[in-house]
Amino acid sequence: MPEQQPLSPAQRQQRQQLRRQLRQRRRQLTAGQRRRASLRTGPALARALQHRPAHHIALYLANEGELDLMPAMSHPRLHHSSTYLPWLDPLRPGHLRFRLWQTRHPMRPNQYGIAEPALLKRGRALWALDVILLPAVAFDRAGYRMGMGGGYYDRTLADLARRPRRPRLLAVGYDFQCVEEGALPLAPWDQPVDQIVTAGSE
Incomplete structure (x- = not known):
């Protein structure tokens, strides 16, 4: 893992520019391109997981052009898994927790307008999940990702170092x-x- 130094002003500007460019390109995808990419995601996830446990999976609901994971959950490797969605932790600002979720459960928008479970269904400790599927604006082959800039996932995942x-x-x-x-x-x-899983947009 490379030693991480504070970002310089030029690097911050580079990240912001890259984030704007890729978010715009993501929003410009047609409905057909999004659908075809989503259908390819299930097999890609199955290959990435191989024989590892996938009984408890945390995922996200697509927002602002993100890759939609819902079709992937019907893949034979995944459709028996219990699924969990992130919600903003009111006791630890800037962190996420994960609640059990099914499609029939009601949802409500959080402070950013992103849907999260409305019911206080049981959650699962971060370390007890088998897989966490993370959204990203950009990532590299070394396994680093750039999100939307809020830092919620990075702060939450940092807690795993002690587990x-x-x-x-x-x-x-x-x-x-x-x-x-x-x-x-x-x-x-x-x-x-641990790994990057991609789906083509063509």
Whole structure:
């Protein structure tokens, strides 16, 4: 893991520019391109997981052009898994917790307008999850990802360093979001993932 130094003003600007460019490209995908990419995600996740446990999976609901994971959950490797969604932890600002979720459960928007479970269904400790599927704006082959800039996932995942058990971390997105190693300026808080899973947009 490279030693992470504070970002310079030029690096911060580079990250912001890259985030704007890739978010715009993601929003410009057609409905057909999104659907085809989503259908390819299930087999790609199954290959990435191989024979590892996947009984308890944390995922995200697609927002602002993110790769939609819902079709992937019907894959034979995944459709028996219990699924969990992130919600903003009211007791630890800036952190996430994960609640059990099913499609029939009611949802409500959080402070950012992103849907999260409305019912106080049981959650699962971060370390007790088998897999966490993380959204990303950009990522590199070294396993570093760049999110939307709020730092929620990075702060939450930093807690895993103190645990003897940890879930498998997979960043998910479109092929074009994967940049060359070294092209993504690393911030001191960036948490690497175990693997990148991509789906083409064509």
